[in-house]
Every structure is written in structure tokens, then in C-alpha cells.
Amino acid sequence: MGFFEMTKTALKTVMSRPATILYPYQxxxxxxxxxxxVAYDGSKCISCSICVKKCxxxxxxxxxxxxxxxxxxxxxxxxxxxxxTCPSKCLFMDTQYTGPAVEKSVEVFAITYVKPAKPEKxxxxxx
Amino acid sequence: xxxxxxxxxxxxxxxxxEPIHLDLVLEDERVVDVIPSIGYIHxxxxxxxxxxxxxxxxxxxxxxxxxxxxxxGMTYCVGVEQIMNIEVPExxxxxxxxxxxxxxxxxxxxxxxxxxxSFGFENLFMNAWRIRERILDVFEQTTGGRxxxxxxxxxGVRRDIANEKxxxxxxxxxxxxxxxxxxxxxxxxxxxxxHRTRNVxxxxxxxxxxxxxxxxxxxxxxxxxxxxxxxxxxxxxxxFSMVTDSCGDAYSRCLVRCKELFSSIDLIQxxxxxxxxxxxxxxxxxxxxxxxxxxxxxxxxxxxxYIKGNGTKFxxxxxxxxxxxxxxxxxxxxxxxCELADVPVIVLSIDPCISCTER
Ligand code: SF4
Ligand code: SF4
Numbered sequence: 001m002g003f004f005e006m007t008k009t010a011l012k013t014v015m016s017r018p019a020t021i022l023y024p025y026q027x028x029x030x031x032x033x034x035x036x037x038v039a040y041d042g043s044k045c046i047s048c049s050i051c052v053k054k055c056x057x058x059x060x061x062x063x064x065x066x067x068x069x070x071x072x073x074x075x076x077x078x079x080x081x082x083x084x085t086c087p088s089k090c091l092f093m094d095t096q097y098t099g100p101a102v103e104k105s106v107e108v109f110a111i112t113y114v115k116p117a118k119p120e121k122x123x124x125x126x127x
Numbered sequence: 128x129x130x131x132x133x134x135x136x137x138x139x140x141x142x143x144x145e146p147i148h149l150d151l152v153l154e155d156e157r158v159v160d161v162i163p164s165i166g167y168i169h170x171x172x173x174x175x176x177x178x179x180x181x182x183x184x185x186x187x188x189x190x191x192x193x194x195x196x197x198x199x200g201m202t203y204c205v206g207v208e209q210i211m212n213i214e215v216p217e218x219x220x221x222x223x224x225x226x227x228x229x230x231x232x233x234x235x236x237x238x239x240x241x242x243x244x245s246f247g248f249e250n251l252f253m254n255a256w257r258i259r260e261r262i263l264d265v266f267e268q269t270t271g272g273r274x275x276x277x278x279x280x281x282x283g284v285r286r287d288i289a290n291e292k293x294x295x296x297x298x299x300x301x302x303x304x305x306x307x308x309x310x311x312x313x314x315x316x317x318x319x320x321x322h323r324t325r326n327v328x329x330x331x332x333x334x335x336x337x338x339x340x341x342x343x344x345x346x347x348x349x350x351x352x353x354x355x356x357x358x359x360x361x362x363x364x365x366x367f368s369m370v371t372d373s374c375g376d377a378y379s380r381c382l383v384r385c386k387e388l389f390s391s392i393d394l395i396q397x398x399x400x401x402x403x404x405x406x407x408x409x410x411x412x413x414x415x416x417x418x419x420x421x422x423x424x425x426x427x428x429x430x431x432x433y434i435k436g437n438g439t440k441f442x443x444x445x446x447x448x449x450x451x452x453x454x455x456x457x458x459x460x461x462x463x464x465c466e467l468a469d470v471p472v473i474v475l476s477i478d479p480c481i482s483c484t485e486r
Binding site: 005006008009010012013019029031033034035053054055056077078079080081084093 | 179180182183184186187190250251253254257260264267268269270271272275277285286309310312313316317319
């Protein structure tokens with residue numbers, strides 16, 4: 001009696017289209033919010049190192065002298081904490097996953113941000 | 128007297144996605160005793176808590192488990208919020224409830240699949256996971272992560288779900304409910320499944336209570352404990368009934384989980400109907416000073432996060448007790464006296480999540 005319960009389901013699956021996709025020939029599903037990898041824009045980074053402190057996996061290193069920002073993709077857990085806390089909005093979450101790699105490496109970016117020159121103060125009141 | 132032999136089960140075994148080692152003491156084909164050992168994937172979270180700011184530790188707490196990750200993050204956040212007397216906005220509470228229940232759907236469907244796999248029913252396994260995929264899609268659309276959501280934070284949630292999206296999720300759940308009905312029908316009425324699970328791994332109510340069984344393992348034996356009834360997050364404002372069964376065998380535990388799928392769908396739809404508009408987070412200043420023992424209901428049972436802070440940004444102690452840890456004594460009891468061939472089914476019937484257990 002309870003032997004044919006599965007038959008209905010099995011027949012339905014045989015008749016319907018496959019639930020899987022032919023990746024990589026068909027692209028994987030993505031949504032606007034998908035956390036793929038952290039993207040960085042060096043022209044806006046003010047080297048405040050907040051992202052370094054807020055990263056739970058210590059994936060980010062900032063070198064103020066050499067003016068570089070580096071991320072270790074193998075440490076990064078893609079939590080997007082750095083993206084949320086960056087004050088100058090130079091970090092983004094890209095929806096593309098990073099590809100596989102055969103060697104451990106870090107990605108280094110140059111910080112090209114130039115401080116806008118302070119507008120010169122004309123007449124100082126006390127002098 | 129028959130000669131006793133010891134057969135190792137695990138840490139690597141086809142039915143185990145995660146490593147636990149059981150030494151089965153056998154007399155012929157019958158298991159007379161079991162010696163468990165865990166600790167293959169200890170990750171040192173208790174030390175790590177001293178090195179990460181309490182606001183960032185949410186992401187670590189969430190990674191305790193790869194299935195009910197959201198509930199881990201939420202329980203940790205609720206604990207810290209209680210210490211700091213933070214009142215979370217109502218909308219955030221509802222969103223937390225919605226995501227928690229989606230986690231439960233995800234976890235139970237995953238478990239149903241693995242359970243079918245444990246007695247060799249591959250077709251059923253694939254069907255359970257096909258439905259689970261739809262739940263994961265919702266996670267990805269609303270939080271950006273399929274398995275690790277990362278949307279809980281201290282003081283609320285990080286992402287809102289638009290009301291249109293909520294309505295769409297609610298109507299999608301209607302079709303998911305139909306698919307789940309077909310699926311659970313097979314689990315509960317198919318002779319093959321019944322044959323492999325009825326009267327297998329029986330745990331009496333007294334044993335379940337005294338050995339501290341939690342979640343569906345306890346409820347399958349008639350121990351009516353469900354922490355959602357304590358009304359954390361928005362559960363206090365929603366209506367649901369606890370699912371219990373009295374037989375205490377593998378089939379009962381399966382039955383409890385099957386019925387909980389429907390109560391989860393109900394809870395989500397209720398929450399979507401009742402969710403108020405408003406802010407989703409409050410600003411958090413200061414640091415936790417004090418201790419709190421936070422409990423929540425995970426798909427597998429009661430989860431406890433003990434959190435202690437000393438007024439600095441770094442917590443001094445955080446201890447997590449996960450449901451699988453409390454279910455291992457019950458598992459040992461169930462295994463004593465069973466047949467060797469039933470061991471995989473019984474081990475899976477408690478829904479073991481070993482990585483959780485090790486922290
Ligand atoms: S996404 Fe998370 S883990 Fe990755 S670099 Fe940013 S803060 Fe660190
Ligand atoms: S990336 Fe953002 S947070 Fe990090 S140093 Fe630059 S400005 Fe600061």
C-alpha cells in the first residue's frame with residue numbers, strides 16, 4: 001500500500017526539466033546582493049585603516065608608507081564588514097566569485113588618493 | 128559468552144558529512160556498547176573571542192555552524208543586547224524570526240535528504256535537496272549569502288527586505304508547501320522508509336529527559352520543550368503549536384521534523400503578515416559589561432550562548448553549547464542494543480552537526 005508513494009514524485013521528476021544547470025556553460029545564479037568578492041578603489045581610500053580593524057579574519061593590511069592596501073583572498077570570509085564600515089565608500093562587494101588558485105597569494109593595490117588641497121585661508125582675524 | 132569485537136565507525140564514513148568517531152562494541156551483529164570520541168575539528172572559538180571586538184565576533188559566532196548559521200549569529204547578538212540593555216526595533220525582530228525559520232526549513236530539508244541517503248534512498252535524497260535549493264535562493268536574494276547569511280548585527284539587522292519581496296516570498300511558500308507535502312508523504316507513508324525507521328533507535332521519554340535530549344530528538348520521545356515558546360525575537364507574537372510524538376524511534380524524530388516544516392512555513396507567513404514598518408537597527412555605543420546566558424531553539428534543539436564582558440571591546444568569555452553535544456548521550460543510549468546495519472540510520476536520526484559541537 002505504501003509502496004507507490006514515491007512513484008508519483010519519481011515520475012514527476014523524470015518528466016520535468018533538470019533542477020541543475022550546466023555550469024560553467026550556463027552562468028551560475030546571481031542576485032544583486034550576492035557576496036562574491038571585495039573590490040577596492042584606491043583613488044578614494046583615505047588610509048584610515050578602519051577596514052583593517054573591522055575585519056574579523058585579519059585579511060586586510062594597510063601600509064601607509066608604501067601607500068598600498070592589500071587583501072588576502074584566502075583569509076577573507078566575505079562578510080562585508082569592511083564594506084559597511086569604510087567611511088569613504090571605496091570598498092564594494094562584487095557579485096563575482098574569485099576563481100580557484102593553485103598558490104597562496106595576496107592582492108596588492110596602490111593607494112592613489114590625493115588629499116584635496118585645503119582652501120587657503122585669506123585673512124586670519126588675529127594677525 | 129559471545130566474543131566481543133570492536134568496529135570503528137567514522138570519523139570518515141559515507142553517511143557522515145562531518146567527523147565523529149564511534150567505537151562500536153559488537154556481539155555478533157548486535158551493538159552492546161558505544162564509545163564516542165569527538166574533537167577532530169576543534170577551532171578554538173573560545174580563545175578567539177578575546178582577540179576580536181564584540182561587534183566583529185558576530186561573524187565568527189555565525190560560522191560556528193554551516194546550516195543554522197543565522198541562529199548562532201542571532202543568539203550571540205541577543206545575548207550582547209541583553210547585557211547592554213539594547214531594545215531592538217520590532218521590524219528587526221520580525222526579520223530575525225523570518226530568517227530563523229528559513230534556516231529551520233533549510234536545515235530540516237537538508238536533514239531529510241541525508242536521512243533518506245542513510246538508508247539508501249537516493250531519489251528521495253535528491254528530491255529533498257531540490258526543494259532546499261529554493262530556500263537557499265531566498266537566502267541569497269535577501270541576504271547575499273546562501274549558507275552564511277551575515278545579516279544579524281548587534282542592535283538589529285544589516286539588511287531590510289522590501290515589503291514587495293516579503294509578499295513574493297509568502298506566495299512562493301505556498302508552492303513550496305505543496306512540494307513539501309509530496310515529499311513528507313513519502314517519508315511518512317512509504318513502506319521502505321517505515322521499514323527502516325520504525326522501532327529503530329528507541330529512546331524512552333524518561334531516558335530522553337534524563338539524558339538531556341533536546342529539539343526534535345527530545346520531542347520525538349515526547350519531551351515537550353521548544354524554546355521558541357519562550358518568545359524571544361518575535362516568536363511571542365506569533366501563533367504556533369509545538370510538535371511532539373510519543374514513540375521515540377527514528378520514525379518519530381522524522382515525523383516531528385516533517386511536521387515542523389509546515390509550522391515553520393506558517394510562522395514565516397504569519398510574520399510576513401504582521402511585520403511592522405520602521406527602522407531595522409539602533410545605534411550601539413559602549414561595550415558589554417556583565418554576563419548573559421542566552422538560549423534559542425535551533426533546528427536541532429536548544430542552543431546556549433554564554434557571554435561575559437568586562438566593559439572593554441573584547442569579551443572575556445563566550446561559551447557555546449550546541450544541541451548535538453547534548454544529544455550525544457541520548458545517541459549512545461539509542462545505539463545500545465541495535466543492529467550494526469541500523470547504526471547509520473540511528474546516528475543520522477539525531478541530526479548530528481559535529482562541527483557545531485566542536486566550536
Ligand atoms: S569581507 Fe570581511 S573578511 Fe573579507 S576583507 Fe572585508 S571584513 Fe575582512
Ligand atoms: S579602504 Fe576604506 S576603511 Fe580601509 S583604509 Fe581605505 S578608506 Fe579606510
